[in-house]
Amino acid sequence: MQEHDHDHDHSHLDEMDLRVRALETLLTRKGLVEPAALDRIIETYETRVGPHNGAAVVARAWVDAEFRQWLLQDATAAIASMGFGGRQGEHMVAVANTPDTHNMVVCTLCSCYPWPVLGLPPVWYKSAPYRAKAVMDPRGVLADFGVQLPASTQLRVWDSTAEVRYLVLPMMPPDAKGLDAAQLAAWVTRDAMIGTGLARAPQAPASSAPSA
Amino acid sequence: MNGVHDMGGLQGFGPVRPEANEPLFHADWEKRALAVTLAIGAGGQWNIDLSRSARESLPPATYLGSSYYAIWIRALENLMAERSLATREEMRSGTPDGTPPAPFRVLRADAVDASLARGTPSARPIERPARFGPGDRVLARNIHPQGHTRLPRYVRGHVGTVVLVHGAHVFPDRHVTRTLPPFDEDPQWLYTVVFDARELWGTQADAHARISVDAWEPYLEPAPGAEGRP
Numbered sequence: 017m018q019e020h021d022h023d024h025d026h027s028h029l030d031e032m033d034l035r036v037r038a039l040e041t042l043l044t045r046k047g048l049v050e051p052a053a054l055d056r057i058i059e060t061y062e063t064r065v066g067p068h069n070g071a072a073v074v075a076r077a078w079v080d081a082e083f084r085q086w087l088l089q090d091a092t093a094a095i096a097s098m099g100f101g102g103r104q105g106e107h108m109v110a111v112a113n114t115p116d117t118h119n120m121v122v123c124t125l126c127s128c129y130p131w132p133v134l135g136l137p138p139v140w141y142k143s144a145p146y147r148a149k150a151v152m153d154p155r156g157v158l159a160d161f162g163v164q165l166p167a168s169t170q171l172r173v174w175d176s177t178a179e180v181r182y183l184v185l186p187m188m189p190p191d192a193k194g195l196d197a198a199q200l201a202a203w204v205t206r207d208a209m210i211g212t213g214l215a216r217a218p219q220a221p222a223s224s225a226p227s228a
Numbered sequence: 229m230n231g232v233h234d235m236g237g238l239q240g241f242g243p244v245r246p247e248a249n250e251p252l253f254h255a256d257w258e259k260r261a262l263a264v265t266l267a268i269g270a271g272g273q274w275n276i277d278l279s280r281s282a283r284e285s286l287p288p289a290t291y292l293g294s295s296y297y298a299i300w301i302r303a304l305e306n307l308m309a310e311r312s313l314a315t316r317e318e319m320r321s322g323t324p325d326g327t328p329p330a331p332f333r334v335l336r337a338d339a340v341d342a343s344l345a346r347g348t349p350s351a352r353p354i355e356r357p358a359r360f361g362p363g364d365r366v367l368a369r370n371i372h373p374q375g376h377t378r379l380p381r382y383v384r385g386h387v388g389t390v391v392l393v394h395g396a397h398v399f400p401d402r403h404v405t406r407t408l409p410p411f412d413e414d415p416q417w418l419y420t421v422v423f424d425a426r427e428l429w430g431t432q433a434d435a436h437a438r439i440s441v442d443a444w445e446p447y448l449e450p451a452p453g454a455e456g457r458p
Contacts, residue, residue: 028295028298029255029257032255032257032261032295032297032298032301033255033256033257035257035301036257036260036261036264036301037257037260037322038319038320038321038322039264039301039304039305039319039322040260040264041322042314042318042319042321042322042323042324043264043268043314045322045323045324046314046318046324046329047329047332047334048268048271048313048314048329048332048334049264049267049268049334049335050267050334050335050336050337052337053263053267053334053335053336053337053339053340054260054263054264054267055263055337056337056340056341057262057263057266057267057340057344058259058260058262058263060340060341060344061252061262062252062259065344101345101347102344102345102346102347103343103344103345103346103347103348104347105347106347106348106349106350106351107349107350107351107394107397109392124234124235124236124380124382125233125234125235125236125280125284125378125380126233126280126283126284127296135252136252136262138246138247138250139247139250139254139296140244140245140246140247140250142296143241143244143296144235144238144241144292145241145242145243145244145245146244147235147236148235148236148237148238148239148241149241149243149244150236151236151237151382151428151439152236152237152239152382152425152428152429152433153434154434154437154439155434155437156243157244160243160244160245161244161246167436168436169436170436170437170438171434171436171437171438172422172437172438172439172440173437173438173439173440174420174440175236175380175439175440175441175442176442177378177379177380177441177442177443178350178378178394178397178400178418178442178443178444179276179349179350179397179398180394180418180420180442207246212244
């Protein structure tokens with residue numbers, strides 16, 4: 017699948033813009049789609065469903081041992097109890113990172129991804145480099161993301177070939193100890209829940225004053 | 229199908245290059261492409277396996293040379309044309325040609341939330357017991373179906389271990405065999421099977437990596453020397 021090559025892009029993108037406009041116009045005129053329904057779908061994934069959902073799940077598992085156990089035993093139910101579920105997350109499995117084992121999730125055949133907890137997948141997840149490399153050289157993929165783990169760490173790659181969707185439960189950084197779930201959610205990145213990153217302290221805002 | 233979509237283990241694509249601060253959509257048309265695909269799909273004229281099959285069936289150079297949502301749109305056009313939901317000329321011009329539309333379940337705005345919240349669960353009841361259980365050594369069969377399948381080439385002929393049993397799920401290879409509903413769901417037991425990286429990729433591979441796929445029972449046999457449950 018092609019990455020965005022800038023020179024080639026403009027005529028291709030103008031063509032797609034016209035093509036999709038014509039298609040949507042046709043389907044509306046034929047009564048096959050309701051424009052307000054299309055808007056609602058877009059709005060759902062732009063605002064309501066995104067990685068903030070997964071971050072809340074992970075943060076809760078970090079502070080609540082009983083919830084963590086439920087999440088690892090029946091992720092679909094545990095995640096549903098927080099109000100998340102549905103399309104592309106009907107059958108969830110949570111996989112926990114440990115000091116010995118690091119998990120990574122991929123869909124080599126297309127782009128299967130746990131939408132209810134992570135929203136829509138990023139371009140890199142759906143593209144050939146990741147799909148090709150994750151199952152053959154996961155340590156190399158981590159290096160592409162600037163992540164280095166001890167050579168003895170077991171890498172466990174999950175290829176999502178069916179409708180089961182995987183959520184990585186990253187380890188809680190030691191520095192995060194003592195924070196509550198709401199604060200901890202900011203430590204959980206989207207990439208940490210895919211397995212191409214680690215949980216880390218929230219990025220300081222650009223306008224923050226320098227430390228004394 | 230042994231198509232170019234079956235990418236596990238391919239080389240030459242270079243490093244993974246995440247875009248810094250990547251937007252959710254790169255253009256307005258991508259948003260509309262997502263919405264139209266989901267909305268028309270909700271009409272039930274095909275299923276998720278048929279839609280994946282349609283994307284995989286694009287000409288290889290088209291698949292490899294298209295951006296993600298461009299693949300979706302091309303496949304959607306093919307799915308609709310095959311079922312006479314729209315003609316190519318109508319799609320090109322944006323103008324209905326006056327043919328009375330076939331009955332179609334339109335997704336209404338006030339039904340979107342419930343539809344997305346429901347999703348399309350693939351789990352199904354099954355009477356016969358699972359052939360395999362956790363810890364069983366299994367062989368991924370050396371099969372090369374011409375139609376849609378979800379057994380990637382890189383595991384075929386390799387021996388792994390069952391780690392999870394997921395109950396029975398709609399079987400994609402059969403689910404695509406009819407163009408229109410009712411579809412043949414043929415529920416099959418679904419397993420997560422894990423393989424050592426060195427089993428898949430040889431002695432050069434990482435000694436500390438294991439890779440799993442989710443495989444339906446028809447994809448598996450007992451490993452040589454092992455037997456499934458009676």
